[in-house]
Amino acid sequence: MSVRFSVSSVVLAASFVALAAGDYFSATVHMESLVRVEEDMAAAVRNYVRLGGLVPQELHRLAEGAAWLSDPTQVNQNSLVHNPIGAYLLIKRLNQEWANAIKTLPRPQEVFGDMYNELRLPSLADLEGCALALMRLQDVYNLDMRRIIDGEIVMQCRANDTEACRDVNVSEMKNRTLPLKLSILDVFYFGIVAQSHNDYYHAALWLNQTLAIMNANECDLCPDKRDVLERLADTYSKLRNHRGALELFSESYRIDPTNPYSKSRIADEEYYANLQGSYVWQLQRPDDWEGIEKYEELCRAGVRQNRAPRASVSCRYFRPSPYFYLGPIKMEVLHETNPVIHLFHDIISESEAARMREMAIPKFQRSVVVADDGGDAVILNRVSETAWHFDYDDPVVARLSRRVDYATGLSTEEGTAEAFQVVNYGLGGQYVPHTDYFEGAHITHHIHNGNRVVTFLLYLSDVDAGGSTVFPNVDIAVPVIRNSAAVFWSMERSGAVVPNSLHAGCPVLIGSKWIANKWIREHGNEFRRPCGLTPDA
Numbered sequence: 373m374s375v376r377f378s379v380s381s382v383v384l385a386a387s388f389v390a391l392a393a394g395d396y397f398s399a400t401v402h403m404e405s406l407v408r409v410e411e412d413m414a415a416a417v418r419n420y421v422r423l424g425g426l427v428p429q430e431l432h433r434l435a436e437g438a439a440w441l442s443d444p445t446q447v448n449q450n451s452l453v454h455n456p457i458g459a460y461l462l463i464k465r466l467n468q469e470w471a472n473a474i475k476t477l478p479r480p481q482e483v484f485g486d487m488y489n490e491l492r493l494p495s496l497a498d499l500e501g502c503a504l505a506l507m508r509l510q511d512v513y514n515l516d517m518r519r520i521i522d523g524e525i526v527m528q529c530r531a532n533d534t535e536a537c538r539d540v541n542v543s544e545m546k547n548r549t550l551p552l553k554l555s556i557l558d559v560f561y562f563g564i565v566a567q568s569h570n571d572y573y574h575a576a577l578w579l580n581q582t583l584a585i586m587n588a589n590e591c592d593l594c595p596d597k598r599d600v601l602e603r604l605a606d607t608y609s610k611l612r613n614h615r616g617a618l619e620l621f622s623e624s625y626r627i628d629p630t631n632p633y634s635k636s637r638i639a640d641e642e643y644y645a646n647l648q649g650s651y652v653w654q655l656q657r658p659d660d661w662e663g664i665e666k667y668e669e670l671c672r673a674g675v676r677q678n679r680a681p682r683a684s685v686s687c688r689y690f691r692p693s694p695y696f697y698l699g700p701i702k703m704e705v706l707h708e709t710n711p712v713i714h715l716f717h718d719i720i721s722e723s724e725a726a727r728m729r730e731m732a733i734p735k736f737q738r739s740v741v742v743a744d745d746g747g748d749a750v751i752l753n754r755v756s757e758t759a760w761h762f763d764y765d766d767p768v769v770a771r772l773s774r775r776v777d778y779a780t781g782l783s784t785e786e787g788t789a790e791a792f793q794v795v796n797y798g799l800g801g802q803y804v805p806h807t808d809y810f811e812g813a814h815i816t817h818h819i820h821n822g823n824r825v826v827t828f829l830l831y832l833s834d835v836d837a838g839g840s841t842v843f844p845n846v847d848i849a850v851p852v853i854r855n856s857a858a859v860f861w862s863m864e865r866s867g868a869v870v871p872n873s874l875h876a877g878c879p880v881l882i883g884s885k886w887i888a889n890k891w892i893r894e895h896g897n898e899f900r901r902p903c904g905l906t907p908d909a
Contacts, residue, residue, distance in 0.1 A: 396494045397463065397501040398738055398798040399757035400884035401729075403453035406462060406494065411449075412487060413470065414438035420483045427483060431473040434465075454836065454883050455543070456509055457523055457552040459799050460502040464558070467494045503565040505755060505800025505879075507574045511657065512668050512802070512879055513542075513675060513838070517581060521559060523552035525837075525881065527675060540676055542837045542882060556582060556591040560600065567603060572610045573657050579604040598624045602634065605641075613653040614644035663844050667805060670842040670849040671878035690716075695778040706848055711873040713848060713860040716779065720772065720855050725832040727768045728761065728888055732794040735759035739795060755801040761792040761888070776828045776890050780859070781900055787821055788896030793889040794832070797839070802879035805844060808891060809862040809869045822894025823869070825901065829858040830888040838881030845872040852885060863894070865904050 396402045417427055417435035427435075452458040471493055474480055481488050509515060516539075519526040525542040563578035582600050585591055605620035618641035625634040659665075685708050689700035707713040736757040763770040763784075769792060777784040808824045829841065834854040841850040841858055850858045862873045877885075 395501075395738055395757075396498045397459070397505065398755050398801075399736060399796040400453060400798060400801075400880075401733060401736075401796050402757075403459050403462065403799070404450050404884070406466060407449045407452055409491070409493075410438050410462065410466060410470070413484065413491075416484050416487060425483065428473060428476045430469070431477070431483075434469055434473060450884070455525070455552060456502075456506050456799055456881070457520065457525070457554065460499075460506060460558075461552060461554075463494045463498050463502050467496065467499050500565050501755070502799055503562050504569065505798070507562065507566060507571070507578075508800045508802070509838075509879055509881060510574075512671050513881055514668075514672060517577065521554045521581070523554070527672065542675060556585050556594060559585065560595045563603065563607075567607055570610075572607050573655065575607045576604070576611065576655055579607060598627050598631065598634075601627075605637065609637075609641065609644075611653075611655070612644075613655075614641050614648055615651075616653065617641045618645045661804065663805060666844040666847075667842060667876055667878075670844065670847070671838065671840060674840040674842075674849050674851060674878065675837045675881060692781055693778040695775070701779060706850060707843070707846055707860075711843070711846070711860050711862065711870045713843065713846075713850070713858065715850060715853070716857040716859060717853065718855055719775070719779070719857045720830060720832075722855065724768050724772060725830075725855055725886075727766065728772075728792070728794055728830075728832055729796075729886055731761060731766060731769075732759035732796065736796070755798040756795045756803070757798070759794045761794055762786075763791075772830075772888075773890065776892075779857075780826055780828065780892065782826065782892045782897045783900060784890065784892060785896065789890060789892040793891075795887050795889070797877070797880050797885040800879045801877075801885065803877035805874050805876040807862060807869070807871070807874050809873070811869065821896070823863060823867075824891045825863045825894055825897065826859065826861050826892050827873075828890040828892070829860075830890075831856050831858075832886035832888055833884060835880050835883030835885045837883065838878055839883065839885040840878045841875055842878060843872070843875045845874050849878075865901055867894070867903070 396406060414435040414437075417431055418439070421427060421432065421435075453462060477483060484491070506520070510517065510520065513525075514528050514530055516526045516528050519541075523543075527540045527542060529539060559578055560582045563575050563582060566572070566574035566578060579600060582595065583597075583604060586594050586597055586600065601620045601624040605617040605624065608614070608617040608620065618638065621634045621637045621641055625631065625638060628634070685705040687702070687704050690703035691697055691700045701719065702717040704715040704717065705713075706715055736759050739756040739758040761769045763773050763786065772792070773784040773789070776789075783789065808827050810823055831852050831854055833852070835852045839852045841852075842848065843850075843860075860873055860875070862870055864870060
């Protein structure tokens, strides 16, 4: 017989307040540190028990269950959080199971020692952010929902895909076959999170899946069915599917005729259902913004071929200055004009990339975008953390700035170029289509040293799947290739901006994406990149 109880007491349990932190999900490097936190906590519990101490059974179970994390022959620790399902399950385990088990200890310092005072476990905001990220990945990469629940990342073909399309199991392709199965309570939680964010499309998908699992008797620990029915009915009502809502409210009322909520809603839904007549309702995903289909098409194509498809115009050795005479740049031309897009291979060394990543971690703050008023804003569609490296911070930074100068022919001195912006993307981390040059109200706040002329985008890491930089207007996708740089121009020599430089960062499907941007401005480069003899030069 299945056991049924309210999901609110389990899935939405508040974490231990003294341990709460936030924004772990917004950078993969933070989640990597959480794997080590769990390993250290488990080791402390096991050591305490070995010395004769007594702990609650749940804490003992968690410590023994995490023992495999310390065995490198069993799993690569980082692979756990480089998989979006694994990251979600880790956040949930720390936020709920560990935090609630620690609360039962009368003297937790005895078990964890000095570590206890430094513990900062994930918050409910992290758990919610993970759920939203998984739904974002579900859309962009057209992931099979049932396979997600089974712990696999599988992309499905769509009706408009090419004949060469085939379903791709990314989990197997990237050797990430870990025990990552979701429970029905996780499925229900995703529906609740979507509903709370007024995302009724995803709420309908996940709540329907919850109901399907329950109706098939595939769960032992099930949420309260009346709760599921009423949430799905409310979701259908918001989507104007009043006939579907009426059926669900009626089923809920049959389960509990004393429930006043279902009874009151039935009358309303009957009225709207009669108005609908023979209207046939179908669940459709809303378009979040113009051009989303092309963006997602380019993102998915990159994963299917394990590398973004691109027809290079040419590949050649490039010597833009004497600095590169003995060691020329290996340049791949991705687009020749409007915008010019080049990919420079092996432009930095492993040690330089590692130093840039290392310096960024203590500086990290949540990434922002330029708001309509010209200020900074945090948005759900840019999930990453940012640090700024100035030339005077470290000799490696100064050396890389000079290399950008030699490669582009433009000055990177202070006042003519911005500091390096180092970014680590989080779970489902992406950046929706945007241009790097400023226009409109943004010019007032950012144009004091001229507009942005060129973007020099360094890839400081590989990713296993996803994360391409795509240019929807010119049908170009640039893959994440470690130690390479995507270089593209946002302005013509005449000073005219290049709208086709519109670009976006695809969400990372599996892996950890590190980049470093260098933007070069107009002022100070007037004589290095002068106007041509014609207005369009």
